[in-house]
Amino acid sequence: MRTEWRKITLLMVTAGTLFTAQQVQAQEQEIRENGMSPRIGIKAGLNLSNFYSDDVNDNNLKAGLNAGVYAKLPVTRGFSIQPELLYSNKGSKRSYDNAIFGEGEYRTNLHYIEMPVLGVINLAKNFNIHAGPYVSYLAGANITDLESDGSVEELAELNPENLNRFDYGVAAGFGIDLGPTTIGARYTLGMREVGKSGSLAGEAFRDNKNSNISLFIGIGF
Template sequence: MKTRTMKMAGMLLITAILAGATGVSAQEQKTVEESSIQPKFGVKVGLNGSNFYHDDLNDNNMKMGLNAGFFAKLPVGRGFSIQPELLYSNKGSRRSYNNLLMGEGEYRLNLHYLELPVMGVINILPNLNIQAGPYVGYLAAARVNDAKSDGSNNEVAELNSDNFNRFDFGVAAGIGVDIQHITLGARYNVGLTELGKSGSVVGESFNGVKNSNISVFVGVGF
């Protein structure tokens, strides 16, 4: 199925980056005014393309959302840094409808996470890096919105977050391009924790379902 293919492609990307990290020729990365590699602290903002993965789901339900937060890039050695981040990340999925009673639109399940990724970053070229590492996310809120074809977008329900696993653990991998103090990047992350908790109708409906997310972002370091 499409979702299984997407998951496998993402895991292959993560595996390839982790496996190849030890074989690349690490490069120093610094701005023109720096005489040596310096720690950087900055902000980043981007766009998510999120979905769930499960044997009974498909890739046609990808939902767009925002990610934004702070990062620190801490040099460890030549061409290698540890990059912890603190992010807000809007994930979830969507489901379209088109009928005489309700018209045309889609329901969007918005899962609002606070996330802490810790990435290992290797510069394979002075301005090109690959990155991989784990993340942990905390579910702050879960809401359902009704987005109509006329452009209106109204919240129709706030779900009880206690019906979900509050913490989401996963792995992420990506690539970044550094242009002086600006970083442009893309990242794929896959959750390893089931979303639903047993004991409620809502929780049971998410048993076996996990997060899948592709993000693009721009960061500014200082």
């Protein structure tokens, strides 16, 4: 009799273990399908940046790079918090064409370490919108000359201490999820002036603020 009860008990424990494992697997599958599992990833893309102010109306967008890492942290179904840490090349450009220097572009390059913290809303299974604040730190700045033959010459290395080291503003955009890959676009609007008083370079950029369009592709893990 004891042997029979042991067999029955063993069968019940085995069945319960298999059932529990199946339930856990089903819950994990549901979490993955509903996008409720945290995800980290890498991203990179193209910046199209410019300065804006009340006195400046420069429509010449300067191309630059953005690259970094991100984390997507689900809060509830359809809503996540997404912090990022990025390198972002911003600035502006102005074209010239004269008899002395020929044709080319003067480019102001601002090299930022940027951290956006975004709220992400999934409007559909593979489509989201996101918005939130950002802060950034100016790591370096220079002015280059891009000549018509494609050659680039550095004209001046700017002292970041003559500019505002910290920038802050708002960001908003959208993303399209294709499996682990995300493609999207974002607009960031700076709220602090690039330059500060006390130097020639600072005064030259004092009334300017950052405006930037980012096109990006990311891969999540």
